[in-house]
Amino acid sequence: MVLLQTLIILWFLTVVFRHQFSNSGTTQSFQSADWLTTTADDIIYVSDTRTATVTKLDSRLNLIQTYTSPLLRHPRGISAVSEDQLIVCNHINHSVVLQRPRTGEMSTLLREQNGVQYPYALSYSSKDRKMYVARYKTDSDCVYEMK
Secondary structure, eight states, rough: HHHHHHHHHHHHHHHHHHHHHHHHHOOOSSSEEEEEEEEESSOOOEEEETTTEEEEEEEEEEEEEOOTTTTTTEEEEEEEEEEEEEEEEETTEEEEEEEEEETTTTEEEEOGGTTSSEEEEEETTTTTEEEEEEETHHHHHHEEOOO
């Protein structure tokens, strides 16, 4: 059920943004909005694999900021760790990136040497301080303890 709701929201964001931006005379839109996450202060972050960006929206879907970095080549899964920390699957680079939206800084948390290959989706548990990473077309997922 949650997966269906997420897919409907992503489809809605793609359609609404294409309409909104095409009516405003610009061509910016989501080309492939794959994942989204929200924070406690009602901010929405969306990863777009085709544009290699993470976009920050308010609760009314107003564009706040778009982030890009050489570290983001094919962002997929995204999860809010705190209000100023996101973790993002970097599918093509076989890595998981930590993003700090306030400063725009990004750094690599996990690489292929840590067992990350084609990370596709992830989730962070603040209670257990663990990150769960699902990998594309594999039978096994990875669990990492965060310090």
